[in-house]
Structures are given as C-alpha cells and as structure tokens.
Amino acid sequence: MRAFEEVTGFLDDQGVAYRVLEHEPYSTTEEAGQRAGIRPRQGAKSMLFSSLGEHVLAVVPADQRVSYKKMRKILGTSNLRLASPEEVMDTMGCEVGTCHPFGNLIGARTLVDPSMGDESEIVFNAGYNTRSLFVAYVDYERIVSPELHDIKN
Numbered sequence: 503m504r505a506f507e508e509v510t511g512f513l514d515d516q517g518v519a520y521r522v523l524e525h526e527p528y529s530t531t532e533e534a535g536q537r538a539g540i541r542p543r544q545g546a547k548s549m550l551f552s553s554l555g556e557h558v559l560a561v562v563p564a565d566q567r568v569s570y571k572k573m574r575k576i577l578g579t580s581n582l583r584l585a586s587p588e589e590v591m592d593t594m595g596c597e598v599g600t601c602h603p604f605g606n607l608i609g610a611r612t613l614v615d616p617s618m619g620d621e622s623e624i625v626f627n628a629g630y631n632t633r634s635l636f637v638a639y640v641d642y643e644r645i646v647s648p649e650l651h652d653i654k655n
Contacts (some may be wrong), residue, residue: 504595505629509602515622516645521636526630540634544552546618546626548601550585550594550610553577554584555592559605561614563621566654575649576613596629606646 511519513520514640523539541636545564552575558577574582586597594601595607605612618624624642625634 505600505602506633507606507626508520508595509604509635512533512604512645513635516641517654518637518641518645523634523636525632525634529637540625541621543617544621544623544625546603546624548603548626550587550590551582552585552589552603553579557589557605557608557610558582558611559601559603559608559610560653561612561618561648561655563615563617566615566617569655572651572653573604573613576649578639599633600627602626602628602635603642604646605648612646613651613653614643614646614650615652615654616650617654619643620652 510520528625541562542565547562547564547566549560549568551560562568570582574580585593590596590598590601591653595604619639621639623636625636627633630634
C-alpha cells in the first residue's frame, strides 16, 4: 500500500522516531489490544469525511466514535458525509479501517480530539492491518499541526 511508504517516508524526512509492529490482522479495537498490546485509547482512529467537495480527516481514540453533530458545527455546514471506500483508496492509498492520521499528506483539514494527547504514544495503521506504527504524540502534533476540537461522541 502506498500509504505506508508515504507515512514512513514523511516520518523519516521529519526526523521522527517510530516503531513498526508486525502482527496478525485484526478488525476490532479489542483484537488490536490483544494482538498488538496497545490500549484502546492509544489507538488513533482516522476517518475521512467529505464536506462541500473538500476532504476532512477526523482522528479520535480507537475506542470512541466521531460525532457528526460536532463535526458539522466545527465545519459550519450540514453537508458532511463519510467518504466512500473508493474515495478513501483514491485519496489516502489505503482501505477503510487502515487509514493513517496525517491529513497534511493528502491536503485535508485534520481535526483531532484533544484526548488523543492523553497518551504519550499513539498507534495507527497506514495501509496495512498487519502493521502498526507507534509515534510519540508530541511529534505527531508537531509535524501535522492538527486542529484540536472535541469531536467524539
């Protein structure tokens, strides 16, 4: 998947330390915790949305859900929908469920729930459900400069 190479290349270019963990595929937060040894709140759930023809990436702890109501209010629109699997592949180079939290790599506005900063290290996929990337949250915030908003239910 091109997403993994783009993300790791970006991290390398920025001088950001990261770890890659190879593991069996998983499809739920609970499985991720068991197989990859991560806490649910440490996982970064990234969801691509479309609003008035623009992409917006929302990032919340893996055990939380994105609030459409809060997103609409922040964006100042009622026109908000989850991107289709085809849009996710075309835009991010990955399948739904393996999206990375780097909206700056795809030219998308990035909204991150402040609770992501409660963990010193965040974990996410980047195109593969058999590889997890671990990055210090302070480094992530520094190189992405996301908008911090309460966007979880």
